[in-house]
Amino acid sequence: EHAKIAFDVLVDLDVGDRRTGILPGEPAVELAKAIGKHARLHVRGVQAYAGFASHVVGFEERQKTSREAMSKAVETAERLAKAGFDAAIVSGGSTGTYNIDSGLRGVTELQVGSYVFMDVDYRRIGGKSGAVYTDFQPSLSVLATVVSTTHADRVTIDAGTKAIDTTTSHRPEVKGRGDLVYSRGGDEFGFLAGSPLPRIGERVELFVPHCDPSVNLYDRIYALRGEKVESVWPIAARRESQS
Amino acid sequence: EHAKIAFDVLVDLDVGDRRTGILPGEPAVELAKAIGKHARLHVRGVQAYAGFASHVVGFEERQKTSREAMSKAVETAERLAKAGFDAAIVSGGSTGTYNIDSGLRGVTELQVGSYVFMDVDYRRIGGKSGAVYTDFQPSLSVLATVVSTTHADRVTIDAGTKAIDTTTSHRPEVKGRGDLVYSRGGDEFGFLAGSPLPRIGERVELFVPHCDPSVNLYDRIYALRGEKVESVWPIAARRESQS
Incomplete structure (x- = not known):
């Protein structure tokens, strides 16, 4: 039957x-x-x-x-x-x-779906009345740490290919530091150029170029209200990208 | 103390x-x-x-x-x-x-480390006596399925940005099908062009462009000897890409 x-x-x-x-x-x-x-x-x-x-x-x-x-x-x-x-x-x-x-x-x-998080790509498509799409605010960021300051022209952070999807034409943006420019530094690292450069050990928040495949890199999201972690959300569907 | x-x-x-x-x-x-x-x-x-x-x-x-x-x-x-x-x-x-x-x-x-898996990037650096680096054999592949054959010039497979790192200049290669060319189709999809095209539901194995950040996308590796799964290896360090 x-x-x-x-x-x-x-x-x-x-x-x-x-x-x-x-x-x-x-x-x-x-x-x-x-x-x-x-x-x-x-x-x-x-x-x-x-x-x-x-x-x-x-x-x-x-x-x-x-x-x-x-x-x-x-x-x-x-x-x-x-x-x-x-x-x-x-x-x-x-x-x-x-x-x-x-x-x-x-x-x-x-x-x-992306409106919940937003990302650099969506901000750049332009809104109904402006060059920046501001209908929704960015809420998703990757927390990275400055791990090397050997060179005067840039610092190294611990967020590379394994931490942020960079397959789109736009780069991650540093929250509150529009003067810093991210570039790729391999699997584990990224570079920030600009002035003033952040110091060794300093933490920066990065708005991701494309939210979907960046979320896919993690097991959980820390949901903050202000500085307080209100909740930890498991990313349940992370493994479901293939049939 | x-x-x-x-x-x-x-x-x-x-x-x-x-x-x-x-x-x-x-x-x-x-x-x-x-x-x-x-x-x-x-x-x-x-x-x-x-x-x-x-x-x-x-x-x-x-x-x-x-x-x-x-x-x-x-x-x-x-x-x-x-x-x-x-x-x-x-x-x-x-x-x-x-x-x-x-x-x-x-x-x-x-x-x-990469020698265990190899990838497309390493194959292209050239060996001591040839244009292809054959010192080690490719052992890592991503299994993908043909999910759409609507168009005559290409098929769609379920392996995109979430399944394979494509941040290097080389593209995934289809094992045993050097005549097929992969291109990106977004977060969940990739395209294969070439002739003859695989059929709907057909499975293909993809050698990844860069093994490290591709391994990072998964929770486990299926270790095969021939067609037999001998072991399942958890990818323990996947979450350890940031300090």
Whole structure:
């Protein structure tokens, strides 16, 4: 005997990322029909995360890109409804497009997440009325220590490739020290240049370039209110990046 | 009362990395003298890891670079000995320079480690008699699955920034499929282009560009002999990348 379990499923759409999902429109409807043949699978709509839209610099251009992508998802959901599916869910959006996609008729869910932490990349995409995206404040930082001051032009800190993801084009920023510039120093180290340089043993907080793969490097987050550690959050999903 | 504990210490030398350590020669001797004033600290020699020498492409050029760096360490140890210290230890070297530094008189320890796993970067530095460094065989790979085949020109695998460090200039290589080319697809995804493309659900093994920060992404290593998992090794030091 089979267990009497049914699954609601969303059709994953490739609306421009060329990463995962079926192409929108007719191919998605065909896939839904194939899914529909399974008694225990119920199509409930579409998911269309458009990562390529999230980081478009400049609000107008970002709006244009995201609307174009999400309209493909909305249209596909409408086609599914016409074909007899209960396609009530249209999931997409991101921290970078929350105030764009939320205004689109038919979108029912926003896949925002980075807004809780923010990062250097998101700050640089620009807001609705400015060059810096200030809708959300940075809350995530990596604590590093100055471990060497041998040279006059820079100091070494204990935060390198193992401590901060640096695969994006932006570098970590030192909280409260916009005059310091981070550069990579290998697996365990980073360099800070600028003036005045921090002293040996001094601690600095680094806003990360990209929050997701930086969080992935750690087992826990220390949640502070002011200087007080209010809670320690285990990073439960860290190991779940592969299927 | 103080506990009766004594520590043997090495003087960390900056022989060219400009990362950590005191400058060789007189500054190192001065530091050793300052350390020597502490009754419980005993200078035993120097450590001089020269990361900048490890990845020099071409054996002759690498040999020149590493000899120059390590000779500063050997000379400093000799100065320390003249100044009355028991400076018997000269630690340095790397997987890339093991057959260079082991021939230097005075070097007593090689800090090799990557040779156990190897990676794409080390393969590309060239061996003593060839363009590929074949002294050690690649043993470390990341297992990934093809999760999307929507497009004709490439497939998507579930190995992105969270699964493989890609901060070096080389990309992951697919074991046994030199015709496939990896490119980054974000936090969770990577792309493989080439011909013939692997099928949906197919698994591929990826040799990582840089072993250290890739190992750091995982909690355990599955040790295989042929197709059989002989042991599971916990990665105990994963969290120890910061002081």
